[in-house]
Amino acid sequence: MDRNLIRNFSIIAHIDHGKSTLADRLLQATKAVSDRESKAQLLDSMDLERERGITIKASAVTVMHMHNGQNYMLNFIDTPGHVDFGYEVSRALKACEGALLVVDASQGVEAQTVVNAYLAVEQDLEMIPVLNKIDLPGARPDEIAMEVEQVLGLPAEDCISVSAKTGVGIPELLDAICEILPPPSPPKSDKTRVLIFDAIYDDYRGVMLYCRVFDGRLKVGDKIRMMGMERTFLVTEIGKNTPKPVKVKEVGPGETCYVVAAIKTLGDVRIGDTITLDNNPADELLAGYEPAKQMVFCDFYPATTADKKGGDIEEMREAIEKLAINDASFTYQAVHSEALGFGFRCGFLGLLHMDIIQERLEREFNLELVQTAPTVSYEIVVRGKGGELTEREVHNPADLPDMGSVVEIREPICKVEIMLAKEYIGDVMKLCLDRRGVYKSQVYVSDTREMFNFEIPLAELIYDFYDKLKGLTSGYGTMDYEVVRYQADQLVKVDILINGEPVEALSLITHREKSEARGRVLLQRLRKQIDRHQFEIPLQAAIGGKIIARETIKAYRKDVTAKCYGGDVTRKRKLLEKQKKGKDRMKSIGSVNIPQEAFMSVLDVGEG
């Protein structure tokens, strides 16, 4: 294949701005897909993705297109739509030379568009701004083109207006792809270097790698080496999705393909890794390889059901292990909580990723889960006995060592983009500042809209920030974030004591200034959940032994039904037995019975 006739590109868009529809329409226009087939949007493969309007796994489609008498090879490289998968997005973009930046002409530029566009800029991609949905009566292509210019710095006149629905502008867009997007640059060496930009698990073939060849060639039968993971495999199949899979014998520089190499689990591969030939290896990996980094953690416990005391941990283990086969980016580790029994602590790339995993566990494996509120990953510096300093990561406040030895706690800080209508600026600024946000910049988007840039600790974002934002902006504000660094702050561990006994499962890490308010909200929730006992129960929040908040559950003095007649027997008996069933699910701490719900309500704590 003539490298100059290859175009590798991605489509970047905010959710619902029409990425899938457009991809579909482009495929149809190149006759790769019949009209009937185009019903199903081809790039997304999981139901869940379709339902949530997000793309979880990237894949690539190759089609041939005649332009000016020449047969171009167009490789659509799909990217996950959310920066929880920022690294994955960046790897997919690395496989491209260009990107279509799709903006809904009736909605305008949104936060997600901006964050993804930045990633594309970082990769030096050529971008074609596309205004979609111009068939809509509410479409304002001229205004939105100005937004694109304002926010992304792409000249308004470069925008191509299309309707993925009616097909208007699609031929022009295809022309632009061939003419404006650059071909792959020439290989730097003849030693094979192939980028893995995605990997999925296929029930029949095992792991399928999605690859882009930079240097050299790759053939069926080659013994390959993953340079990052340092493992070798034998290539058994190479192919392209057109979109139907078509096998090929070999691929050369600039091409994309899928590769099957008898790889059993996704744990054996790492996106961003470089494939080279085992007998003639390249010297260096392609730039940008990073091991997966989980930023958000939560615990899953099997829900206790009437007949399954303590839930079914084995069933859960099996499900999690299966899931890990096709998602290598989440981690899991068995844990035992005094409150909730046996479970797993899982690490995720971000909040959305966490939601996806939780939903898949529930939906695909029919599990009933108890999920604790997410925490972030902290870096702590500990002073040893001899005075030496060591660093480690902590994913759960309960895992903190004695606070006396902790020199510093560092937390992940996010760069947050927020796009919103001007009238909401005041409220949203306040929200960001409340959440320890640091104002960075503000960009004029249009006469009615504005974009902000704040730095906010991830720990603050994961507490219902997005919901609050939606609430404040009548649902119209959009945001996206990216973790940029770790930073030390006045972070403290707040212990929770029930009847004088500390309950590790309830301790939290928070900023000193917020510790009292946070502690109080937590105690108040706890108070509502714990039944009165025959004695008074103090609930306390403390930092290193110093009480910062206190609530009391009064003793009850009476527990007797007034009426119990013939017709009441069954109902009353069930009530008493339910209490007992409830007790089974309770944890007794300091002779106080604490229902599982109490832990949940507290662990589920938002800003309240």
Add this chain to the structure above:
Amino acid sequence: MPDNTVSIPIRQRPTQFAGQPLADCAPKTINSLYLHIPFCAHKCHYCDFYSLVDRQDRQEAFLNRLIEELRAVAPLAGPLDTVFVGGGTPTLLATHLWGRLGAALHQFFDICDETTEFTVECNPETASESLFHSLRHAGVNRLSVGMQSFNRTHLKTLEREHNPENVPRTFEQARCVGIANISGDLIFAIPGQTLDDWDQDLDQAMSLGLNHLSAYNLTYEPATAMTARLETGQFTPCPEELEIEMFNHAAARLANDNFERYEVSNYAQPGHACRHNLAYWRQHDWLACGPSASGHAAGHRWKNIGRLDTYLNNTQNGFAPITDHEEPDPARAVRESIMTGLRLAEGLDKSLVLLQSENALTGSAARLESEIRQANEEGLLTDTQSRLVLTERGILFADGLAGRLMTCVL
């Protein structure tokens, strides 16, 4: 209050009937009968009994159906030791219908004025001389009068519509026709009620010459107007401390008149405890007729469907459509005896409970014994004379303790 049938949108044809549990019963073995009359003049705000605001138009149809049901269950009844007609407001049933009901009862059942305790619940507002005549004629020899309070403000709070001044007249009328055995119901811990108010209510009740009194701590039942009002903050509930004072005061005050607390909320002069209710609490069998009435026989428990429509339009050889049917289960039966027995002053027969419990569930007796020991140490329970009896303090914690003991047999 709207007619509470409207809240059930889907009508399914009932599939279970009382004939099913009763098939396990030997003929002529059951000695108690409960009848439910589902009509009220007005819905009291604290009430969660099944009752419809009276529509005269359905009384006759109801009575016809009730008689049909009585005929169906009658073969299972032996000589009746107790009959209890509750509701609802049984005294709202028209006089001539009471005549027919009485006739039917005597036709189908063995009822005898000397040996059968035949109680009817009575709302003072609906009492009349002619009604009492037909009650007496039907065999009624005991009345349970819903007095609730003598204080108009508190009656208003409860949305209980009767004039407290009519209460003494009701007593007179009843005695006039020869119903001498009269019980009264009072409610305490009404929002706004003081200990003094309560004391006055007790005095007034005693002045009427009762031999039995039920004194209920106001309970906020789910789905009642009272509870809704509480939850929307329309009043402040009575503080728990005061509730306890009132509860204790009742026992002390009534003792003056030679009343004994024989159940958590029930007081009687010697020999006047309500035998019908004791049958419930001692886990005897009883037959139940009328919508929403619950029956217990041969280890089964069931409940007639609590909807007048359904009751009227569905029959299986006369038996009523039922719901919540529980098959016999010895362990459950033990738990039920614990639950109701503990509430009685006579308490539980310890060795019997242990024996039944062990037979029902191996290992449970040991658990029970240890829990009993612990409750005893906590001062909640005495186990002298081979009976388990709640202490004064234990009564206040009867539910929690019952739950603990029941757990041993679960």
